[in-house]
Amino acid sequence: MIARTRPREIEHKAEGASLASQVLTEVDRRSEQIILDHLQPTIERFGLALLTEERDDDGGRLVAEQFWCIDPLDGTLPFIEGRPGYAVSIALVGRDGSPLIGVIYDPVEATLVHAIRGVGAFRDGIAWTREASDDGGALTLFADRSFLDGQDGDAAVAPFEQIAQEMGLDSVRLNATAGAVMNALGVLGSPPACYVKDPKPRGGGSLWDFAATACVFHEVGAVATDINGHPLDLNRADSTFMNHRGVLFASNDALARRIRAIRRGGN
Template sequence: MHSADRDQLRQRYKEAGSSSASQIVTEVDLESEALIRQSLEAASEQWDIAFVGEESSQTVADLTPARLLKPYYWCVDPLDGTLPFVQGKPGYAVSIALVAQSGEPLIGVVYDPVHSKLLHAIKGQGAYEDRARISGAEFSSTSLKVFADESFRVDKRYAEVSGALNDCATNLGLGGIEMIYGSGAVKNACQVLDYPAACYLKTPKTQDGGGSIWDFAATACIVREAGGWASDALGQTLVLNPPGSTFMNQGGVLYASNERIARYLIDRL
């Protein structure tokens, strides 16, 4: 994946969300998903686990029966951050989760090909980077690191949310905020673990978008098990097996390196 010749990639666009980042797809996305599905096939048959992959599950008709009726489902994003991938930039990752019918993420695995870094977690058993348990932030924080999608720049609540983020930084005794763009949702969510003061926020909106279940199932498990915060933007549990659309726009998304940051933003927004 990391060594793929991007000049030779065939790109197409799908009907998914309202941004180009959510609509672009390449043969690498498709081949990656096929390989993952093949690898999970034996376990899926043995334990009656449904499969939901971003590239093979584009309609409600595809999604509704199996994942809502079976006890578990695999939730796979074979290449999150396709836009930075085709641009030859870091910020993309592979995401695989095992989700209970209730919507609870039980296993989360995220692989970053650029840095050869594997994050994984099992509910109740902690989170790991490769074989080392994640026990604290890698870097210090002199500002509140805010990981954001490019779409945040044109969010109608941009000014309001930016003000709340700045106030949060002041409340923490930090010197303002640092906006960090360029990654897909999976990397954005995981990067809150790298700093003691960081967050990733997607505000609720009415139009389809806001990421999908495959963007957040694995990362929710990993971030929670590492001691971070993962919820919707209102502080409610992420709905990771909804009966209708797989989009997350209705509740938004909030990841934070700790509960204090999350509670402050929830109260303000």
């Protein structure tokens, strides 16, 4: 069971561009081992490859028909700070990068979300469909802490205020407290909403941060693409990072189109 208190030991990894990608706790390793104990028989029986955050990428995902893509504890920063916003994320991904199965567990709320390609999405075993977007109120913008790096809050949020105005909404509500997995699920839970990561030189989250939620979004009919509207590159050959094309999760197509247009205009 995932601990709900702050960890006793925190290590630092020499990778990634943000603090969130550089910290590791004993719970990350314990969670990974529990997951692998359950998945190892499927790896052996079906010839699946494995990609997990806490182990080196052995390249097997580029050869096998499918691979397990695991983040044993996404949102390590909120976890070590004793705040909600962390989750366990497990996905089965095809060699072509298609998310086939997605499983997310939120230990704080004891909520399990899962999706199977072509079957549907489920929350605690109950079919989950996309919630309708409100016609008024606020646009919720989910973001990582690094969203504000190098710019003030007003400048970062300004493009989304323009989008909100175009959509007849009265404000933008910024939420930059959770990890990538819970940010994405937040989009589905509070429409109209989005979670955006622009392309950048390095970092940008990793395959395991987005694979499971991408499957959920596909099954509920919401948007999970790169910043230009192409499918997420969930089996990138040259890296496990997603910085090259960015990430866009949106609660509906109209919002996604506006974000892409304004992002292209800013380049």
